[in-house]
Amino acid sequence: MKNTHIATKVNGDGVEFTCEPDETLLEVLRNRLGLTGTKEGCGTGDCGACSVLVNGRLVCSCLVLAVETQGAEVSTIEGMASGDGLHILQQTFIDHAALQCGICTPGILIAAKALLDKNPSPTDSELRFWLAGNLCRCTGYDKIISAVQAAAAKMRAA
Amino acid sequence: MNYVSKIRKFKQVGTRPARPDGDDKVTGRALYGADTVAPGMLMAAVLRSPHAHAQIVSIDFSAALAHDGVKAVVTGADLVAQDEGSLRDIQENCLATTRVLYDGHAVAAVAALTLKAAQEALKLIKVEYSALPHVIEVDDAMRADAPIVQSGRALENVPEGFSQNVTYHCQFGHGDTDAGFALADEIVTRSFKTAATHQGYIEPHACLAQMTTDGKAELWCCTQGQYNVRDICSALLGLEGSQLRVTASEIGGGFGGKTNVFIEPLALALSHKSGRPVKLVMSRSEVFRATGPTVSSSIDVKIGMTRDGRITAGRAELRYSGGAFPNETVSMGAQSAFAAYDMAAVETLGWNVLTNRPKEAAYRAPGAPMAIYAVESVVDELSQILNLDPIDVRLKNAARKGSKSSYGPTFDDVGLIETLEAAKAHPHYQAPLGPNQGRGLSAGFWFNFGGNTCVSLNVNTDGTISVIEGNPDIGGSRASISLMAAEELGVPYEKIRTIIADTASLGHNDITDGSRVTFSVGLATIKAAQDAIQKMCGRAAQIWGIDADAVTWEDGAAVPAGENAGKFPPLSLAEIAAVSFETGGPIAGHFEVNADGAGVSFGVHLCDAEVDPETGATKILRYTVFQDAGRAVHPSYVEGQMQGGAAQGIGWALNEEYIYGKDGRLQNSGFLDYRIPVASDLPRIDTVILEIPNPGHPYGVRGVGETPIVPPLGAVSNAVSRAIGKRLTQLPMSPPRILQAILKG
Numbered sequence: 001m002k003n004t005h006i007a008t009k010v011n012g013d014g015v016e017f018t019c020e021p022d023e024t025l026l027e028v029l030r031n032r033l034g035l036t037g038t039k040e041g042c043g044t045g046d047c048g049a050c051s052v053l054v055n056g057r058l059v060c061s062c063l064v065l066a067v068e069t070q071g072a073e074v075s076t077i078e079g080m081a082s083g084d085g086l087h088i089l090q091q092t093f094i095d096h097a098a099l100q101c102g103i104c105t106p107g108i109l110i111a112a113k114a115l116l117d118k119n120p121s122p123t124d125s126e127l128r129f130w131l132a133g134n135l136c137r138c139t140g141y142d143k144i145i146s147a148v149q150a151a152a153a154k155m156r157a158a
Numbered sequence: 159m160n161y162v163s164k165i166r167k168f169k170q171v172g173t174r175p176a177r178p179d180g181d182d183k184v185t186g187r188a189l190y191g192a193d194t195v196a197p198g199m200l201m202a203a204v205l206r207s208p209h210a211h212a213q214i215v216s217i218d219f220s221a222a223l224a225h226d227g228v229k230a231v232v233t234g235a236d237l238v239a240q241d242e243g244s245l246r247d248i249q250e251n252c253l254a255t256t257r258v259l260y261d262g263h264a265v266a267a268v269a270a271l272t273l274k275a276a277q278e279a280l281k282l283i284k285v286e287y288s289a290l291p292h293v294i295e296v297d298d299a300m301r302a303d304a305p306i307v308q309s310g311r312a313l314e315n316v317p318e319g320f321s322q323n324v325t326y327h328c329q330f331g332h333g334d335t336d337a338g339f340a341l342a343d344e345i346v347t348r349s350f351k352t353a354a355t356h357q358g359y360i361e362p363h364a365c366l367a368q369m370t371t372d373g374k375a376e377l378w379c380c381t382q383g384q385y386n387v388r389d390i391c392s393a394l395l396g397l398e399g400s401q402l403r404v405t406a407s408e409i410g411g412g413f414g415g416k417t418n419v420f421i422e423p424l425a426l427a428l429s430h431k432s433g434r435p436v437k438l439v440m441s442r443s444e445v446f447r448a449t450g451p452t453v454s455s456s457i458d459v460k461i462g463m464t465r466d467g468r469i470t471a472g473r474a475e476l477r478y479s480g481g482a483f484p485n486e487t488v489s490m491g492a493q494s495a496f497a498a499y500d501m502a503a504v505e506t507l508g509w510n511v512l513t514n515r516p517k518e519a520a521y522r523a524p525g526a527p528m529a530i531y532a533v534e535s536v537v538d539e540l541s542q543i544l545n546l547d548p549i550d551v552r553l554k555n556a557a558r559k560g561s562k563s564s565y566g567p568t569f570d571d572v573g574l575i576e577t578l579e580a581a582k583a584h585p586h587y588q589a590p591l592g593p594n595q596g597r598g599l600s601a602g603f604w605f606n607f608g609g610n611t612c613v614s615l616n617v618n619t620d621g622t623i624s625v626i627e628g629n630p631d632i633g634g635s636r637a638s639i640s641l642m643a644a645e646e647l648g649v650p651y652e653k654i655r656t657i658i659a660d661t662a663s664l665g666h667n668d669i670t671d672g673s674r675v676t677f678s679v680g681l682a683t684i685k686a687a688q689d690a691i692q693k694m695c696g697r698a699a700q701i702w703g704i705d706a707d708a709v710t711w712e713d714g715a716a717v718p719a720g721e722n723a724g725k726f727p728p729l730s731l732a733e734i735a736a737v738s739f740e741t742g743g744p745i746a747g748h749f750e751v752n753a754d755g756a757g758v759s760f761g762v763h764l765c766d767a768e769v770d771p772e773t774g775a776t777k778i779l780r781y782t783v784f785q786d787a788g789r790a791v792h793p794s795y796v797e798g799q800m801q802g803g804a805a806q807g808i809g810w811a812l813n814e815e816y817i818y819g820k821d822g823r824l825q826n827s828g829f830l831d832y833r834i835p836v837a838s839d840l841p842r843i844d845t846v847i848l849e850i851p852n853p854g855h856p857y858g859v860r861g862v863g864e865t866p867i868v869p870p871l872g873a874v875s876n877a878v879s880r881a882i883g884k885r886l887t888q889l890p891m892s893p894p895r896i897l898q899a900i901l902k903g
Contacts, residue, residue, distance in 0.1 A: 020274075036193040037186015039410070041360040042442040046829035049360055077186035086184065094180035097794035100633040100802065102183030103190060103361040103410025128837040135829060137358050137411050138633060139798055140805030141837040 008069045010035070011079025019066045026050045026061040029076060037077040037106045041135065048134030051107035052076050058114040060133075077106035080113065088158070089113055089151045098147035100138035108134045112148045120156050124149070160853045170645045171857055174794045177637040178655060179408070188408045191364030191380030196435035199366070200229055201273040202428050204421065204438070205266040205280045206448060207258035210292035210514040210822025211305070214256055214265065214285060221282040222268055227275035230431035231283070233266045237423055238396045247483040249394055251517045252423050258287070259307060259482035260514050261823040262447025264420075269428040269436045292514040292822040296479040297456050299323040299511045307512035311484050325484040326510035330492050330565045333503030338471025342462025344543055346536050352528040352871070352889040353815030354454040354479075356446055357521045358806070358834045361410020363449060364439040367425035369395070371433070375402045375426060380409045382416040382630055383669030388661045394423040395430070402426075405660040406630040413806070414520030415450045417669045446827035451816055452521045453478040453487050454513075457532040459495075463540045467551040471503040472496050472564075476529055479511045480518025486510060487518060490525030490605075493565035494868075495533050498552070498574060498601040498760065500561040514822050520671060522803060523604045523864035527810065527871050531889070534600040534872030539885055548599055548876075549582045556601075557760075573786025573850035574601065574760040580846050581762045586782045595768045595779065598876025602761045602868030606861035607672025608753030608854075612665045613682040615643060615690050617745040621732025623647065625656040625686075627679050628667030633802075633863065634795035635675045641791050642680045642857065646687035648714030649731055665750060673861025676791055677852075678753040684856050690747030697741040698729045755854020756861060761785035763804060763869035767877035774897030776812055776878055782844040783869075788852035788860030800866045801843040807870025809835045815890050 003018040010033065017032050026043075029035045029052070038061055041047035045060040052061045053075035054068075080087045089109055092098070099105045108131060115122060115130045122130065127148055128141070136144060182188035219231040234255035240246040249255075254263050266283050270276035291305035298304055304321045311325045339345055365379035375397055381387050384404040392399045409416060425438040440449070456477045462470040474495045478488040488508035496504050506529075518524075541548040556574045563569055581587060581599065591597060616624040625643050629635065640654040668674065695709040698716030702709075708723035709716050715728035738745050766780040783800040790796040813833045817825045826832045851858025871889060879886050884899045 030193075035186075036189070039190070039361070040192065040439075041362070041410075042829050044442065044828055044830065047360055047442075081185050086181070090184035093184050094176050097174070097177070097634070097798055099180070099183055100795070100798050101359070101361070101409060101411045102179070102188055103359075105183050106186045109184060124842075125838075128840075132836040132838040135360055135834060135836065137360055137413070137806065137834060138802045140801035140803075140835075140843050141840055142801045142843045143794070143798060145837070145842070 004067050006067060006070050008071065009073045011075060021067055023066045024062050025052070025064040025066045025069055028066040029061060035076055035078050039103055039106060041103065048111060049104050049107045051110045051134065053110065053114060058111055077110060080109060088154050092147045092151035092154065096143050096147035096150060098139065098143040104134060104136045108136065108144060116152050116155060120152060122152065161856045168645060170641050170651055171789065171791050172793065174792060175637065175651045177634050178640060179631065179636060190361055190410050191407045192439045194366050194378055196366060196368060199435040199437050200269040200271060200432060201276055202267055202269040202425055202436050202438040203273060203276040203280055204264050204424065204444065205283050206444065207254065207261060207263040207265055209258055209287055209289055210261050211290040212258050212287040213290060214254060214258060215288050216286045217266060218284040219266060222279040225275065225279040225282055227271035228268055228279045229434060230269045230428045231266060232424060232427045232431060236427045237394045240393060245390070245393055248390055248419060251483060252394065252420060260516050262444065262516060264448060267424040267428060269432050294513055294515065294818045294822055296454055296477050296511050296513060299479060299513045300477060307482050307514055323512040324509055325512060326486050326488065328489045328492050328508040331505035332562060333501065335471040335473050335503045335505045338503030339462040341464065341470040343465045344540055345460065345462045346539050347460040348536055348887055350457045350459070350532040350535065350887045352455045352531065354451040354515065355810050355814040356450040356832065357413040357415030357519070359411030359413060359415055362440040362442060362445045363421055365422050365425050366435060366437045367422065367429045368435040369426055369430040373397065373401055377402065377404045377422060377426065378407055379404065379422050380407045380416060382409065382412045382632065382671060384661050385628065385666045386417065386669050387419055387422055390419045391423050391426055395426050403660055403662040406658055409630050409632055412632050413522050414524060414671060417671050418519050420449055442829065443827040446832060447824050448516055450519045450521065451516060453480045453518050453525065455528040457528065459532045459536045461536045461540060463544060465544060467544065467546045467554050469499055469501060469555045472501055474506045474529065474533060476506065476508045477511060478525065479513040479515065481515035482512055483517045484510065484512065485518050487525040491529035494526040494603050495529035496564035497603040498557055499555045499564065500557050501564060504564045506564065522806065522867040526604060527807065527868045530600065530602055530868050531871035531875060535875055535887065538598065538876040549578055552601055553578050569758065570853055571850055572758055572760060573848050576848050576850055577760055577762045577784045577786055580848060581764055581784045584782060584846065586764050586780055586844065589766065589780060591766065594771055594881055595766060596877045596879065596881030598765045598767065598873045598880060600763055600869035600872030600876060602763065602865050604673060604759055604864040604868060606677065606756040606759055607674045608678045608756040609668035609672065609674050610752050611667055611678040611682045612750040613679060613686045614664060615683065615686040615747040617690055617731065617735050619735050619738060621653065621735050623649065623654045625654060625683060626659050626664055627656060627683065628659050628664045629670045629675045629679050630658055632670055633799060634792060635679070637795065638676045638791040639679055639683050643683050643687050646684045647691065647731060673863040674756065677756050677855055677859050677861050680791065680859055681753055681855055682749045682751055685749035686747040689749060690745060693745050693747065694731065694734045697734050697738065700741050701729065702726050757788055757852030757854050759786055759860045759862060759865040761865045761869055763873040765873040765877045767874060767881055769878055769881045769896060771900055774893035774900065776891065776896065778808060778841055781841055782846065783866060784846045784848065785862060785865060786848040786850050786860065787862045788855065789849055789858035790847050791859060793847060796847055796862050797845040799863045800845045803866025804843050804870050805835050805840060807867045808840065808874055811871045811874035811889055811891060813890050813892060
């Protein structure tokens with residue numbers, strides 16, 4: 001199949017790549033751009049490990065074709081920390097032991113940040129339903145919920 | 159060795175510092191199995207059997223090899239044939255030679271320039287199969303006329319008259335059970351069934367292999383045990399162990415499911431044939447079809463009890479199937495079924511049965527959850543019938559120090575009674591219940607293991623410490639190991655960096671399994687630190703010009719042992735390290751051990767559930783885990799094990815199961831249809847850590863990782879059974895199954 005040329009922004013940086021029309025955004029991020037922080041757990045949109053933002057919208061990057069990101073803004077886990085240090089959510093995940101193996105963590109951080117950006121004070125129930133698309137097999141979600149709520153409190157105070 | 163008298167007040171053990179790999183994991187920098195590349199790398203894909211059971215008549219891969227971009231094809235003929243036994247089974251499971259034994263059994267693999275080319279080439283491989291009759295359910299497979307999965311595999315102690323699928327038999331117990339049942343006021347006999355479940359780690363199996371023409375090989379993979387991978391792959395590829403270096407990537411969950419080898423020999427063989435590095439990553443569907451799962455089971459339990467709640471006798475017969483290859487997991491079930499009870503008469507019988515399912519892999523306390531679920535269900539039913547408090551019944555019969563366990567050994571210090579008392583005293587146990595709600599509880603148990611372990615501990619000249627261990631960190635163990643090194647040496651946690659060595663950089667370590675790492679690696683780390691301390695005391699003695707015996711170690715520094723040793727100011731670790739080149743060279747501590755004394759672990763779970771009588775759907779309202787951790791080195795990660803195990807067990811109890819069609823093919827090989835708990839399925843999972851020190855560890859540590867998956871099956875089932883007023887005996891308790899029980903009247 002003929003490759004397509006795509007110009008997009010990833011974590012604020014202008015990025016150009018070519019890809020086949022049936023390549024997913026996840027494949028391009030990992031295999032062509034070297035951004036392996038976004039994980040593949042299923043490839044069918046069931047686990048959320050590949051969560052990224054496209055134009056501010058939370059998506060499973062395994063269900064988005066890379067050619068759809070022409071002119072778009074893509075945000076991945078690699079863009080969450082700044083030169084000054086970790087994002088409050090990232091630091092709070094470490095402080096609250098909200099990760100064990102860590103494979104789901106990038107996707108959960110992206111999803112949690114997307115929620116807090118539009119709802120800075122979610123209830124536990126809102127948070128649990130928002131994160132229902134992100135599977136974690138290690139933690140039982142308890143410390144993840146605590147960490148997101150603690151981060152939300154810190155972000156509201158900031 | 160008994161360390162109880164030496165257990166001391168801790169300064170760092172028991173605190174909750176940030177884990178050393180935290181930053182890497184929240185930024186996406188941590189490298190997992192599928193996250194690395196090599197120059198000139200090929201991508202591989204695996205052809206899998208569409209049949210539950212078939213003879214392979216022929217394989218023609220000439221068209222695949224001719225396909226554009228394809229560089230190599232391997233089949234079962236490309237692995238070194240092993241003799242009888244477990245290595246032979248692993249070889250057959252990695253790549254079938256003459257017969258496929260389950261849907262998803264690997265038949266061939268292709269390496270190509272792109273994954274797409276490899277996948278296209280799979281379709282060009284012509285495999286001629288001759289289908290054979292298959293059998294999926296354990297009870298069906300035991301019948302004398304059942305289709306035979308493998309013949310000639312039964313061990314000698316299997317009585318005659320059974321199907322050849324019955325490969326293993328075991329028996330445990332003591333006392334006269336018939337006499338015991340005669341003393342009972344009430345006897346309950348029930349039969350149970352549990353489905354096979356998958357470990358469900360979010361990271362699929364992945365590896366990157368490189369074999370070179372000089373007989374060397376490099377392998378990067380996600381595994382719970384790089385030394386085991388090395389040993390198996392060396393055998394299957396005809397390599398010398400020293401020439402195959404296996405590096406364990408960060409691991410995205412395992413729970414026992416990554417203690418095995420599946421794709422690594424295929425990637426190595428493809429690399430050998432193509433002369434290029436080969437990356438092989440399983441799809442989620444392949445993970446379900448060809449790795450894991452647990453055993454499925456069929457269990458009968460009979461327990462007798464007096465009116466006041468004393469168990470007079472117990473008997474269980476357990477029939478497990480771990481798929482198409484022989485295993486002895488049922489032995490774990492038969493040994494653990496009644497472990498929580500101090501019994502005068504107990505008998506358990508176990509049978510392993512072959513079926514046309516994937517080769518079983520360990521899953522957190524393998525064999526125990528289903529056995530204890532069955533026993534705890536009957537104990538709960540007896541408590542109900544006799545109108546007794548279920549915690550009081552368990553307290554009355556609880557195993558304690560000095561109890562002869564149902565599997566033989568006599569228990570040393572164990573924390574079951576304290577754990578039950580904590581559950582009884584917890585507000586959860588008094589919380590009011592509404593309509594359609596029920597409260598269940600279950601005890602749980604796991605043996606815990608020690609095993610072969612070695613650790614090197616280097617004292618760097620700037621006063622920092624490098625700990626080198628060989629067990630993949632699956633849930634925060636590097637933090638715990640660093641804490642124990644810091645505690646023993648008397649230096650801050652931040653001065654320690656613990657790394658996981660590849661197979662060429664440290665001697666053998668057993669797999670990260672059996673809840674062994676914090677116990678065994680911790681023990682070896684403490685001993686390696688003591689070795690380094692002894693050497694540092696020697697250096698201080700040399701500097702001071704006194705006998706080495708006259709120097710002791712306090713708060714991270716060498717000090718004179720007493721008045722007679724002379725008066726010298728303390729020499730800190732950093733000061734000794736700084737001048738080490740002048741006092742005899744670099745300083746390091748080592749320790750190697752085949753550790754025993756792991757110390758069993760008991761837990762108790764409380765579960766409140768509400769059942770919707772119209773749909774049969776269950777909602778977990780409250781959940782509390784009580785467990786004896788011996789000593790919680792990093793309490794946050796102990797709690798994490800307790801919560802994670804509980805969540806997996808709740809999934810097992812309510813939703814998760816391997817579903818097969820009449821054709822013997824797996825029908826739900828994805829996370830959409832094999833539904834593990836999501837955040838909105840679960841409540842907060844409260845935890846209470848008990849600390850009854852394990853006499854077999856210098857700090858009293860017990861393994862904690864596996865016990866937490868054992869009680870949820872019984873706790874949830876007992877809660878649901880009490881909520882609907884019907885005794886349920888089959889897992890998972892999916893809504894249709896519960897509804898059926900309700901409607902049966």
